[in-house]
Amino acid sequence: MNTAVIVAGGKGTRMNMGINKLYLDIKGKAILARTLDVFFASHSIDEVILVIGQGDEENFKEKVLNDINICKPFKLVTGGKERQDSVYNGISNMSKDSDIVVIHDGARPFITKNLVEESINQAKIYGAVTLGVPAKDTIKIVGEDRFIINTPDRSSLWLTQTPQTFATHIIVQAYEFCRSNGIMATDDAMLVEKTGYRVKMIEGSYDNIKITTPDDMILAELLLESGRIKDV
Numbered sequence: 001m002n003t004a005v006i007v008a009g010g011k012g013t014r015m016n017m018g019i020n021k022l023y024l025d026i027k028g029k030a031i032l033a034r035t036l037d038v039f040f041a042s043h044s045i046d047e048v049i050l051v052i053g054q055g056d057e058e059n060f061k062e063k064v065l066n067d068i069n070i071c072k073p074f075k076l077v078t079g080g081k082e083r084q085d086s087v088y089n090g091i092s093n094m095s096k097d098s099d100i101v102v103i104h105d106g107a108r109p110f111i112t113k114n115l116v117e118e119s120i121n122q123a124k125i126y127g128a129v130t131l132g133v134p135a136k137d138t139i140k141i142v143g144e145d146r147f148i149i150n151t152p153d154r155s156s157l158w159l160t161q162t163p164q165t166f167a168t169h170i171i172v173q174a175y176e177f178c179r180s181n182g183i184m185a186t187d188d189a190m191l192v193e194k195t196g197y198r199v200k201m202i203e204g205s206y207d208n209i210k211i212t213t214p215d216d217m218i219l220a221e222l223l224l225e226s227g228r229i230k231d232v
C-alpha cells in the first residue's frame with residue numbers, strides 16, 4: 001500500500017505573519033487544505049499521515065478540518081523541531097503494510113494527482129525518487145565575503161521539490177542510519193543519498209512552488225487566477 005506523509009509541522013517564520021503560513025488562505029481555502037485535497041483525491045494513495053506542529057491543533061480544527069474530505073485512513077501526528085524530525089514522526093506512524101511512502105511538504109499546494117502517481121510508479125522501479133525542475137538561472141556558489149567561489153555547470157543543476165517517494169524499507173533504513181550518525185539534511189533524498197542509495201530525479205512542475213515568503217502568496221493567487229491550477 002502507498003502512504004502519504006504530509007509535513008506541516010514548521011513555523012512559517014519567513015512568511016512572518018504570526019501564524020504558521022499553512023493556515024493562511026489562498027482564495028478562500030487554507031494552503032494546507034489545498035495540499036491535503038490532492039492526496040485525498042488521489043486514487044494511488046491508500047493512507048494519509050499529516051504531521052502538524054505542537055500548538056497548531058486548534059488552527060487545524062478551525063481552518064482545515066471542515067474544508068477537507070477525509071475519505072481514506074488518516075492519522076494526525078505531532079511534528080518535531082526540524083523538518084527531518086517531523087518526517088521521522090510521520091513515517092514512524094505509517095501502517096505495517098506500507099510499501100511506498102510519498103513524502104510531501106504541506107507548503108506545496110499545487111502538486112497534482114498525476115505527479116503523485118508518476119512519483120509512485122517511478123519509486124516502484126528505482127526505489128527512491130524526487131521531483132525537481134531544471135534550474136533556469138545561472139547559479140553561483142558564494143562565500144561569506146559575498147565573492148563568487150565558482151559557477152557550477154547549469155546543465156546538471158535541478159531545483160528539488162516534493163513529493164520525494166521511496167520504497168518503505170529504504171526510507172526507514174535511511175532515517176535510522178542518519179539519526180544514529182547525526183546526519184542532518186534539508187530534504188529526505190539527501191538522507192537516502194547519504195545512506196548509499198541512488199535517487200532518481202524526475203521532472204516536476206514549475207507550478208509546484210513551496211510557499212515560503214509573502215511574495216509566494218502573491219504568486220500563488222496569480223497561479224490560481226490564471227486557471228493553470230485545476231480543481232482536484
Ligand SMILES: Nc1ccn([C@@H]2O[C@H](COP(=O)(O)OP(=O)(O)OP(=O)(O)O)[C@@H](O)[C@H]2O)c(=O)n1
Nearest residue numbers: 007008009010011012013014081082086106107
Ligand atoms: N520542524 C518542521 C519544519 C518544517 N516542516 C514542514 O516542512 C515543509 C517545508 O518547510 P518550510 O517551507 O521551510 O516551512 P517552515 O519551516 O514552516 O518555514 P520557515 O523556515 O520559514 O520557518 C513545510 O510544509 C513545513 O511545515 C515540518 O513539518 N516540521
Ligand SMILES: C[C@](O)(CO)[C@H](O)COP(=O)(O)O
Nearest residue numbers: 083105160161162186187210
Ligand atoms: C524538501 C524541500 O522542499 C525540497 O526543496 C526543501 O528542501 C525544504 O527546505 P526548507 O529549508 O524546509 O524550506
